[in-house]
Amino acid sequence: MTRTALITGATGGIGRSFTHALHERGYGLILTGRSTEKLTELSQTVTGGTAQIVVADLGTTEGID
Numbered sequence: 385m386t387r388t389a390l391i392t393g394a395t396g397g398i399g400r401s402f403t404h405a406l407h408e409r410g411y412g413l414i415l416t417g418r419s420t421e422k423l424t425e426l427s428q429t430v431t432g433g434t435a436q437i438v439v440a441d442l443g444t445t446e447g448i449d
Contacts, residue, residue, distance in 0.1 A: 389412075391414070394416060395426055399417070413427075415438070
C-alpha cells in the first residue's frame with residue numbers, strides 16, 4: 385500500500401524539500417499552494433506529474449473550504 389502525504393506550502397523552501405524527500409521515500413503526494421504554475425512545475429519536475437495538486441490559500445476561509 386502506498387502512503388500519501390499532504391504538503392502545504394509545497395512550493396516554498398521547506399515544502400519543496402519535503403516534496404523531494406517524501407517522493408524519494410515512495411510516498412504519493414498531494415501538494416498545496418497558491419500558484420498553479422509553481423505547483424504544476426514542482427509536480428512535473430519532482431514526481432513526473434504524479435503528485436496531485438490543490439491550488440488554495442490556506443490562510444483564508446475560502447482556501448480552507
